[in-house]
Amino acid sequence: MGGLKEECGIFGFFNNDDYNAAEMIYYGLFALQHRGQDSCGIAINDQGRIIYTKETGLVNEVFDEITLAHLQGKMGIGHVRYSTTGENLRENAQPLVLKYTNGHMAVAHNGNIVNDASLRADFQRMGFIFQSDTDSEVIAALFSRERMKSPSLEKAIENSMRILKGAYSIMTLTRKKLIAARDPLGIRPLVIGKLNNSHVVCSETAALNAIGAEFIRDVRPGEIIVITEDGLKSIQVVSKEKSALCIFEHVYFARLDSVIDGSDVYESRLRAGQRLAEEYDIDADAVIGVPDSGIPSALGFAERSGLPYIDGLIKNRYVGRTFIQPTQSMREQSVNIKLSAIKCRVQGKRLIMIDDSIVRGTTSRKIVQMLKNAGAKEVHLLVSSPPVKFPCFFGIDIALKEHLAANNLTQEDMRKSMGADSLGYLSVEGLLDTPRGAKSGFCKACFDGRYPIDVSERLDGV
Numbered sequence: 099m100g101g102l103k104e105e106c107g108i109f110g111f112f113n114n115d116d117y118n119a120a121e122m123i124y125y126g127l128f129a130l131q132h133r134g135q136d137s138c139g140i141a142i143n144d145q146g147r148i149i150y151t152k153e154t155g156l157v158n159e160v161f162d163e164i165t166l167a168h169l170q171g172k173m174g175i176g177h178v179r180y181s182t183t184g185e186n187l188r189e190n191a192q193p194l195v196l197k198y199t200n201g202h203m204a205v206a207h208n209g210n211i212v213n214d215a216s217l218r219a220d221f222q223r224m225g226f227i228f229q230s231d232t233d234s235e236v237i238a239a240l241f242s243r244e245r246m247k248s249p250s251l252e253k254a255i256e257n258s259m260r261i262l263k264g265a266y267s268i269m270t271l272t273r274k275k276l277i278a279a280r281d282p283l284g285i286r287p288l289v290i291g292k293l294n295n296s297h298v299v300c301s302e303t304a305a306l307n308a309i310g311a312e313f314i315r316d317v318r319p320g321e322i323i324v325i326t327e328d329g330l331k332s333i334q335v336v337s338k339e340k341s342a343l344c345i346f347e348h349v350y351f352a353r354l355d356s357v358i359d360g361s362d363v364y365e366s367r368l369r370a371g372q373r374l375a376e377e378y379d380i381d382a383d384a385v386i387g388v389p390d391s392g393i394p395s396a397l398g399f400a401e402r403s404g405l406p407y408i409d410g411l412i413k414n415r416y417v418g419r420t421f422i423q424p425t426q427s428m429r430e431q432s433v434n435i436k437l438s439a440i441k442c443r444v445q446g447k448r449l450i451m452i453d454d455s456i457v458r459g460t461t462s463r464k465i466v467q468m469l470k471n472a473g474a475k476e477v478h479l480l481v482s483s484p485p486v487k488f489p490c491f492f493g494i495d496i497a498l499k500e501h502l503a504a505n506n507l508t509q510e511d512m513r514k515s516m517g518a519d520s521l522g523y524l525s526v527e528g529l530l531d532t533p534r535g536a537k538s539g540f541c542k543a544c545f546d547g548r549y550p551i552d553v554s555e556r557l558d559g560v
Contacts, residue, residue, distance in 0.1 A: 105180060105286070105351065105493040106192075106208040107133030107301045110269045112173040112276045112325045114295040120169035122293075122309050123176040127157045129308035130301055132353060133208075134178035137191035141204035142171035146273040148202040152177075152191040173276050173325075175269045177206040190230045193271070198242035200251070203272055205241070207234040208301055209265035209286040209493040212553050217261075237268060252324050255279055256335045259320070263551055265344070265492035267317070269299060276325040282336035283550050284319030285344050285492050285541055287358050290330070297325045304353040316359050316537070342541040342550040344492060348533050349483045350391050350454045361533035364394055370482040371398025371452060373528035379403075380450055380478050380520065386410030388453040388465060389437065395482035396452035410444045410451075410469065411437050433464040445473030455483045456512075459503035463516045470517065479518040484526045485509070488547040491556045 107130030111122045123140050138160050139152025149169060153160045157178065177192035193204040211217070214233035221239050222228070228235050240261060244254035251272060265285035270277040278299040280288045291298035291311035298311045306313050317323055320336030344351070347358050348366040356363045371394065385407050387396025400407035414436050449469060456462050466477050485504030499505045503512055513521035526545055533540070543549040 105133060107131075107178045107305070108175065108206045108208050108267060108269050108288075109177075109300040109305055110173075110175040110206075110271070110276050110278060110298065110325075112297045114297070114327065115293070117293070117296060118166075119171055119174045120166045122298075123174050124157065124161055124166060125308050126298070126300055126305040127176045127178050129305040129353070130178050131157055133301060133351065134180040136179050137188070138176070138178045139191050139193050139206075140169055140174055140176040141193040141195055141206075141271055142169040142174035143271055143273065144171040146201070148195055148204050148271060150193060150195050150204065152188070152193065154188055154191060173271065175204055175206045175271045175276065190232050192232075192234055193269075194230070194232075194235055194238050196238055196242070199245050201273055203238070203241070203251075203270060205234060205238040205271075206269045207237055208267045208288075209281065210491055211236060211262055211264040211266065212491050212551055212556055213263040216555060233264075237262065237266070241270065251275065252277055252322055252333060255322055256333060259322075259335050267301065274326060278317060278323040278325075279335075280317045280319055280321055282320035282338050283340075283342040283541070284359070284538055285342055285550070287343065287347060287352070288317040290314040290317060290323060297330055299323060299325070302352055302356040302358070304356040307355065313357070319538075340550075341538040343536075343538040344494070345529065345533075345540040345542050346455075346483075346494060346544070349529070354390075354394065358533075359536055359538040361536035365534065366532045367391070367394035367454070367482065368398040368401075369532040369534065370524055370529060371395030371400075372402040373398075373532065374452070374480050374482055374522070374524050375399045375402035377525060377528060378480060378522045380480075381448070382450045382476070382478060383447040384408045384410070385450045385452065386444070388451065389413035391454040392452045392482065395454065396450075399450065399452055399480070405450065408443050408447075410440055410449060410474075411465070412440055413437055433461050434468075437465060437468065439468045439472035439474075441472040444469055446475055448476040448478075449474050450478045450480060451518075452480050452482060454481070455486060456481055456503055457486050458501055459512060459516060462518075466517050476519040477517075478520040479513075479516060479522075481521075481523045483529055484523050484542075484545040486544050488544050489556075490544050491549070491553045492541065492551075494544070 109126035137154040141150035193206040211233040248254040267286040267288040291306035293311040322333040324331040385400040387393035
């Protein structure tokens with residue numbers, strides 16, 4: 099994987115049985131750890147009082163039996179974070195817990211708000227003091243302000259959704275309610291599950307599986323879900339003719355065992371490899387995949403091309419994704435720690451190496467060199483997504499064009515810089531054909547620059 103930074107994961111649990119809500123959220127966050135490895139937190143409603151723990155670090159580093167024992171209550175929300183906005187500081191960890199007109203409120207958010215700078219400036223002019231530099235606190239401030247003018251918090255959230263621009267799946271915890279909302283284009287995923295009489299809302303179906311919950315349905319774009327003791331209520335705020343799920347959920351972000359808006363992630367990646375085999379005919383001895391996200395596409399390529407698939411790279415399971423490293427030098431070094439070539443498998447072979455994407459190009463360059471140092475005769479690099487040429491403003495850290503290899507170099511120059519014998523990308527048309535059965539449209543702006551939302555406020559700084 100060539101340098102994408104992850105977004106966040108959220109998990110909410112409303113207990114109508116005898117479950118331990120904090121433990122359920124803990125296991126749910128564990129299943130969503132791939133969506134954010136900088137910090138995590140859990141907020142629990144304890145008889146109307148919100149108690150919470152949040153800290154930088156992984157879920158199993160922040161929480162233990164003693165910590166979870168203090169988080170007793172009927173319902174709660176949790177969050178794993180990658181710092182796409184704001185530094186990786188404890189005050190930027192989520193959920194955010196604050197006092198508002200009607201008491202305490204906790205907020206957890208996945209995505210990025212495009213108009214957060216102008217909203218923040220408006221609040222600051224009114225005297226609002228922010229404790230963090232995340233757009234999630236701007237959302238919480240907006241909810242609080244709109245609540246002062248609204249008969250209920252859900253109405254305040256409804257009004258806020260007409261003001262917010264960008265990508266967001268949001269959870270809000272109050273004294274009596276767990277409220278979830280998804281942006282009008284559905285750029286970030288959000289699903290509903292049920293465990294006996296208890297309800298779950300979370301980023302991916304994989305987290306439902308982790309606690310044995312049944313998948314009910316996806317939260318619709320522009321929909322608010324309100325969960326109380328009386329059950330679940332839906333409020334459809336905004337209905338767009340077209341939705342725009344981030345296509346990178348299928349390329350890289352989501353877990354292989356998740357189903358996103360009706361489409362199986364594993365099958366999408368398998369078909370991406372099959373389409374690559376249809377688009378490229380390369381004389382080679384074997385196919386290998388870059389663990390883990392490149393493997394299904396490599397299997398699909400091998401199946402369609404008739405070439406054998408071999409394990410050419412081994413992954414150190416105790417190292418996180420390379421993009422969580424804060425500096426370029428650390429990111430480059432972490433590739434050597436994370437992956438190793440299996441010399442006896444690759445020596446003397448002409449290899450087709452499948453990776454899911456190239457952003458900066460650093461990781462791919464290191465892996466190609468690693469394989470050649472292990473004795474590979476040729477390394478043909480194929481990518482199961484198109485070239486990333488444009489910034490993303492919706493929750494992925496692709497903020498500057500100058501960081502994007504495909505924007506700065508021709509394909510041939512990229513091939514030379516990586517030391518590959520050939521370089522090819524999956525076409526946009528081929529990628530969009532991979533999520534079969536999807537109930538959503540897709541945002542592909544990082545490939546073609548066609549943003550589904552006006553991003554002029556952000557483009558001024560790019």
